[in-house]
Amino acid sequence: MFFLYQIFLTILILISPVIIFFRIIKNKEDKKRFVEKFSIFSKKRVKGKLIWFHGASVGEILSVIPVIKKYEKDKSVNQILITSSTLSSSKVLLKFKFKKTIHQFYPVDYFFFTNKFLKYWRPDIAIFIDSEIWPCMFKTLDNLKIPLVLLNARITKKTFIRWMKIKKFSKFIFSKISVAFPQNLETKKYLKKLKVKKINVIGNLKFAETENKNQDKINHQLELQFKNKKIWVASSTHANEEVFCAKVHIELKKKFKNLVTIIIPRHVHRAKKIMQEIKNLKLKVITHSSKNIKLKDTDIYLVDTFGETKKFHKMSHSVFIGGSIVKKGGQNPLEAARYGAKIFHGPNIDNFKDVYKLLRSLQISSLINSYKKLATSINFNPSKANGNKIKKIGRRILTKTIKELDYLIKDEFKKT
Numbered sequence: 001m002f003f004l005y006q007i008f009l010t011i012l013i014l015i016s017p018v019i020i021f022f023r024i025i026k027n028k029e030d031k032k033r034f035v036e037k038f039s040i041f042s043k044k045r046v047k048g049k050l051i052w053f054h055g056a057s058v059g060e061i062l063s064v065i066p067v068i069k070k071y072e073k074d075k076s077v078n079q080i081l082i083t084s085s086t087l088s089s090s091k092v093l094l095k096f097k098f099k100k101t102i103h104q105f106y107p108v109d110y111f112f113f114t115n116k117f118l119k120y121w122r123p124d125i126a127i128f129i130d131s132e133i134w135p136c137m138f139k140t141l142d143n144l145k146i147p148l149v150l151l152n153a154r155i156t157k158k159t160f161i162r163w164m165k166i167k168k169f170s171k172f173i174f175s176k177i178s179v180a181f182p183q184n185l186e187t188k189k190y191l192k193k194l195k196v197k198k199i200n201v202i203g204n205l206k207f208a209e210t211e212n213k214n215q216d217k218i219n220h221q222l223e224l225q226f227k228n229k230k231i232w233v234a235s236s237t238h239a240n241e242e243v244f245c246a247k248v249h250i251e252l253k254k255k256f257k258n259l260v261t262i263i264i265p266r267h268v269h270r271a272k273k274i275m276q277e278i279k280n281l282k283l284k285v286i287t288h289s290s291k292n293i294k295l296k297d298t299d300i301y302l303v304d305t306f307g308e309t310k311k312f313h314k315m316s317h318s319v320f321i322g323g324s325i326v327k328k329g330g331q332n333p334l335e336a337a338r339y340g341a342k343i344f345h346g347p348n349i350d351n352f353k354d355v356y357k358l359l360r361s362l363q364i365s366s367l368i369n370s371y372k373k374l375a376t377s378i379n380f381n382p383s384k385a386n387g388n389k390i391k392k393i394g395r396r397i398l399t400k401t402i403k404e405l406d407y408l409i410k411d412e413f414k415k416t
Contacts, residue, residue, distance in 0.1 A: 001166055001168070002135065002136075002139070002169065002172075003159040005135055005136070005193070006110065006111060006136070006167075008250075009108065009109065009136075010110070010111045012108075013108060013110060016108075016189060020034055026269060027087070027269045028086075028087055028269065029087060029135065030087055030090065030105070032293070033090070033105060034105070036104045036107070036287065037105045037106065037107055037108055037113075037119070037276070038103040038107065038108060038113060039107045039113040039114075039116040039117045040113075041104060041120060042104065043102045043103075043104060045079065045120060045121055045122065046078055046100075047077045047078065048077075048079065049076060049078050049079070049080025049124050050077075050078065050079045050080070050081055050121060050122065050123050050124055051071060051075050051077055051079075051080050051081070051123065051124065051125055051126065051127065051409060052080075052081045052082075052083070052121065052123035052125065052126045053068065053080065053081070053082050053083070053124070053127045053129065054082070054083045054084070054126075054127070054128050054129065054132055055082075055083075055084055055089070055129035055132065056084060056086070056089075056129075056130065056131075056132055057084060057085065057086040057088060057089045058086070058087050058088050058089045058092050058307070059130075059206070059331075059332050060089075060129040060130045060132070060152075061082065061084055061089045061092065061093065062092065062209055063130075063135065063152060063205050063206045063208075063209055064127075064129055064151070064152075064205065065131065065209065065406065066208055066209065066398050067205075067398075067401060067402065068080060068082070068098070068101055070402055071284060072098055072099060072100060072101060076409055076410070077409075078100065079100050079101075079102070080098070080100055080101040080102070081101075081102060081103075081104065081121055081123065082101060082103045082104075083103070083104050083106040083107075083340065084103070084105065084106060084107065085105065085106050085352055085355075088306050088307075089266075089307040090103055090105070091307065092306055092307040095307055101237060107137075109134045109135065109136040109137055109319075110136060111136055111140070114134075114136050114137045114140040115140055117137075118137075118140055118141065118144055118146065119366035123146060123410055124146075124147075124409075125147045125149065125408065126141055126146055126147070126148050126149065127149045127151050127405075128148065128149065128150050128151065129151050129152055130151075130152055130153065130154050130183075131153070131155060131156075131159065133153045133173065133174070133324045135169075135173045138173050138177070139173070139176060141176065142176040147178045147179075147404055147408065148176060148177050148178050149177075149178060149179055149180070149181070149405075149408060150177050150179075150180040150181065150191075150196075150255050151181050151205065151401070151405075152181060152183045152204065152205040152206070153180045153181060153182040153183060153187050153191065153193075153241070154182070154183050154184070154187050155182075155186075155187045155190040155191060156186075156329075156350060156351070157186070157350075158350070159188075159190075160190040160193070160194075163194060164193075164374075170194055171194060171195040174191070174194040174195055174196050175196070176193050176366070177196050177197070178197070178198065178408075179197075179198040179199070179200065179408065180196045180198070180199050180200075181199075181200055181202050181401070181404065182199060182201055183202075183203065183204040183205065183206075183354075184201075184204065184354040185201065185354075186353075186354065188201055188302050191287050195388045200404065202397060202400045202401055202404065203393070203396070203397040203400070204334075204353075204354070204355060204397065205397060205398070205401055206332055207334055207338075207390060207393045207394035207397050208394035208395065208397050208398035208401070209334065209338070209394070211336060218311045218312075218315070219293060220291045220293075221293045222295075223315070225293060225294070225295045226260065226295070226315055228258065229258050229259065229260045229295060230233075230252075230256045230258055230259045230260070230380050231259075231260050231261070231262060231315060231316055231317075231320070231380075232252075232261060232262070232264045232316055232317075232318040232320070232378050232380070233262045233263075233312050233313060233316040233318070233320070233336070233341075234248075234261065234262070234264065234319075234320045234322065234323060235264045235309055235312075235319055235320065235322060235331070235336060236264065236265075236266045236309075236312065236322040236323060236331035236332075237264065237265050237266060237320075237322035237323075238265075238266055238267075238322050238323050238326070238328050239270065239318065239324050239326065240326055241322045241323075241326060242265065242274045242277060242278065243278075243281070244321060244325055245261060245263055245276050245371075246261070246263075246277070246278050246281050246283055246299075246300060247281070247371040248261070248320075248371045248374045248375045248378070249261040249283065249299055249300065250281065250283070250364045251371065251372060251375035251376075252375050252378065253299070259299075260295055260298055260299070260300075260301055261299065261300050262300075262301045262303065262312050262316065263300055263301070263302050263303065264303040264308070264309050264312060265302075265303075265304070266322060266323065266331065268303075268304045268306060268351070270303065271287060271302060271304035274302060275287070275302060277375075278299075278302075280384050283299035283300055284297055284298050284299045284300070284316075285299065285300040285301075285302055286298050286300075286301060286302070287302045287303075287304045288301065288302065288303045288304055288305050288308060289304050289305050310335060310336060310339075311340060312339075313336045313339050314320060315336055316336075316341055316376040317340070317341070317342060317379060317380055317381055317383065318341060318342050318344065318377075318379055318380065319333075319336035319341040319343055319344070320345070320368075320374060321333045321343060321344070321345045321376060323332075323348070323351070324345040324346035324347065324348050324349050325346035325347075325348070326346075326348065327348050328348065328351075329348060329349065329350040329351035329352075330345060330346075330348055330349035330350065330351050330352050330356075331351070331352075332351075332352060332355070333345065333352065333355060333356065333365065334355060334390065337359060337364050337365070337386065337387070337390050338387055338390045338391055338394070339387050340383050340384050340385070340386045340387030341386070341387075342364065342365075342366070342383070342386070343359055343364055343365035343366070344365070344366055344367075344368050344374055344377060344378070345365060345366075345367060345368070346367070346368065346369065347367065347369065362386070364386050364389070364390075364391050
């Protein structure tokens with residue numbers, strides 16, 4: 001099976017110039033740094049101890065920022081390497097002024113590139129976040145006796161069923177994990193069946209995501225404009241959900257004349273198409289990148305830039321979380337909930353079932369099935385109590401996570 005996997009990747013590599021060309025055109029790939037995915041590095045490895053964190057995209061990387069901040073201050077750690085696969089995640093990391101943390105794009109999971117990557121960076125420990133399972137890299141880490149941690153691990157039922165179709169191969173790969181910290185009990189059950197040796201449930205690290213006070217401030221004049229408006233946010237929206245939210249705006253506007261709906265699409269490269277769809281509904285839309293701070297007669301404020309969600313989540317008392325009306329499994333609601341917002345979502349929330357179960361029990365989230373239902377549910381009254389509940393849970397999970405990682409990292413460093 002592993003041999004077939006590598007043959008498939010060989011074919012993919014042969015056609016990769018065409019794939020990358022189109023991804024650059026669509027602004028999904030860095031036109032200079034894409035070579036990092038082929039283990040051509042743009043940063044240098046410094047002497048001493050190196051911790052390596054890997055997450056797929058923005059959400060996974062942001063979830064470990066509090067952990068990275070801790071190790072930035074730890075003198076026993078000389079360098080922190082963060083890898084990810086998306087352009088958006090690399091841009092978000094630029095907003096944090098880390099001193100010894102660097103970013104590289106994750107290499108193609110092919111034996112030549114993984115070997116070259118690990119021999120260059122020589123990490124003392126590898127920490128993979130969420131559901132990042134890469135067969136070739138895991139095998140190479142094991143061969144080089146580099147400890148592998150699966151942090152905030154998440155395996156859904158759908159993913160588990162797929163892995164079990166190649167049962168022998170899956171158990172071989174998952175057995176390479178030194179220790180896994182699942183974010184929920186469902187994942188713990190699946191990891192056991194996949195033969196992970198050591199499992200320790202701490203909780204979902206995304207509860208503990210922290211803010212960067214200076215970078216999360218919004219333009220003062222723009223903030224004053226918003227204060228004079230009734231606002232609500234539609235966050236991490238996917239195709240068709242922007243139109244859904246624009247229809248909510250039309251309904252709300254019958255009652256609230258000074259209304260602005262803030263839409264933050266999951267993929268900002270769709271901004272032009274979204275603008276046209278909104279204009280077709282006879283609504284006035286302006287983009288965040290235009291730096292237009294005059295909101296007079298504005299209906300929709302479209303956030304078409306990376307890493308800006310926190311600024312707007314802080315201002316809104318009602319947030320609709322995207323990926324839940326369309327069948328995408330839903331996006332992470334915790335950031336908005338942390339700031340005290342009431343959370344609204346559609347029926348498709350398989351990606352965060354446990355999180356939504358908790359939010360419902362705390363009376364923080366509500367299910368909506370139509371734009372008219374959402375329009376009648378939105379409120380503009382703040383509730384700090386909701387945010388405090390989430391922050392308290394987050395602090396507890398972060399403390400436990402740091403304690404576990406400290407033990408692993410310091411134990412491994414003693415061996416080198």
